[in-house]
Amino acid sequence: EPNTPPKECLNRGNCTLPIWCPAHVYFKESEKEHCMINGVRKGICCNTGRNFMPRTNSGSARHSPESLLDSKTISAISRQSAHSLAELRSNEHQLHKLAVLPESSPDFGLFTNSRTYDVAELAKVQNLADQARRLALASNAFKRRRSLTDDQFERESFDIDSTPLSEDCLPEPDCVEIVGVYRTSDGSCNNQLHPTWGQALTANLKLLPPAYEDHIFEARKFSVTGQLLPSARTISSRLMKNKDVFNSNFTLLLAQFGQFIGHDVSQSVDHSFRNSSGISCCMDSGDHWPERLRHFACLPIDVSPSDGFYGRHFGRRCMHFMRSVFAPDHECRLGYASQLDKVTHFIDASTVYGSSVEQQGDLRAFENGQLKVFRDFGRNLLPLDEDSNACISRKGGSACFKSGTEAIDLYDLRLQEGPIYAIDYDPIMEPSVSSEFTAGAFRFGHSLIETTITLLKGGRVDQVLAFVPETMNYPSQMRRIDVFDMILIALITQPVQQVDENFNENLQKYVFRFGNCFGTDLISINIQRGRDHGIQPYNRYRELLGLPKFTSFSDFGPKYAKTLATIYPSVDDVDLYVGGLLEQKAPGALVGRVFQHIIADQFARLKRGDRYFFENHPRINPSYFEPAQLAEIRKTSMARIVCDNADGLSLGMVQPEVFKVPSTWNQPIDCKSNIIPSIDLSKWRSIPTYTDYDDYDNILMQ
């Protein structure tokens, strides 16, 4: 840089990372004021916009709709949106005779993956979905009546607190009732000013105002040139390949743990009929439903007649895709729709324990604080689920067993020296999961997976299993006594694949295939999910991060330029998921800059926005750990967790860094060795309590 920006913001706002200041993408270059964060990172001076984290909010316009419309009109809008929803529901009722997903179809598998099982939870989800849709319909009516521009609607916010529309706002949890020593099971009351932040069954946030076609909730459909966008399947089939390209540094455990964390923080829910059965978005014949018979939440993917797999072999023209349900806005405003996250956004092992008091009750033994277990050949497995259908679900991580089968506890994996307590809790940092993360960047993991997992026994190949469909949703494999160790060994030794345009063929053709000739295409689903969640095209995120925008397809590199140009009308149309997979890798990273920032932003939110983060100081975190306990926690490692959870049948040695393949510097050692330290639980035996934190700090200093 010819001239380094000043350390502080001289004229306006606070110095923040560009990703936390979406409003800057609206500034002209000459209006942008740069600054330095901690003297090392270039930041931007920020004080305006929505969904962003700077300290001041003075630049953003907040209106009450009453200042723009009289209360009679507001009431009319409220009635009208209730009426429109009722109409949608009555059409849905008609469809129920026609368009129920057959349970044997691959699309049913996809649906069970993103549905909700528990009757009480389903009712809650459907209620919230209705509220949110009414608000979306009201937003639409409001925008039209007031002739608001798209731009105004994106950047300004319209409080509806004191209007009849507020009936559909998210209810505030009553935090006073809760004795706040530990996390609540649904994540509520973590943030004391915004008790719904991070709570289960609340909205994903958006890093940029969404790219909805109508700026409110309809999925993006047209190119910036005005032409139709290419179908998600066209992009998948023309651009994505099935070559094996390994990354010989990292092990499959990295992918597995990534998926585990991903599902701890986010699970979207597909629309279903009121009685929980699946809605079919394509006719059994493989054609699209005529418009009038298509459910309002269906967003089926076009399949071209020349499609080499679904089209030519199976005569399909339509790929099932159901939209995620919406959630009401956290702050009771009119505006664009956001999607509902069923689980607690925080990293809190909700994959294991569930995201509500009811789910926890179901899993706990209520004896010595332990979980219920299923004793199988002398091993403790998770309890079996009475619902055999759950076998093809993602309920709590995996299936047939209640909750997750992943027998790993969540510990922080850094063995680092540093201040005893973290000091960066930030009560204005919204911890919610972003759509960009969960419906885009964090699905980079799908590219890591190779076709098979090889199980070894005594150094010989015992079984070669295809990830899809032979391991996915077949947890009964786990009951073969020696399989668990063999899987663990494979996870810590087999390398992942590179994050790129290459995918395991099964993920592109046979996901949820079961007994059928074909399954669904996860890559098409990911691209369509991005459009469903209103994720902006890739280039907008370059802008958001302060990176130069791509001006032509050749900026993606010669390898992709030609193919991209035959698919997309403009470089400004490239979907985030696609651009993120193709972008040049950042130094030392598995992914490129844009995915890297979106992922880093998310983990920063999840840590800094979580009052109960385990390292937080007792002043902040009421369930803090004693320094001696923290020291124990920090001793542990993923290697120790693998060792301690193995059955000890064939797994007796692991390399200290299990996310990396064994090497000269990372040689397998005996699980009994204290080179892989264990946690000393005796430090939890006596729990001193401090009433005065200054005392506490004095003890720390000694």
Ligand code: HEM
């Ligand atoms: C064989 C391995 C895997 C299979 C078959 C698989 C399959 C799926 C499916 C079917 C969905 C739902 C798609 C939709 O309806 O939008 C999904 C979502 C997702 N997957 Fe994977 N996945 C695998 C591995 C991974 C890995 C390794 C990661 C990350 C490192 C990952 C991250 C995610 C995320 C973040 C979501 C979105 C969750 C949500 O918010 O609902 N997956 N996956």
Ligand SMILES: [Ca+2]
């Ligand atoms: Ca969680």
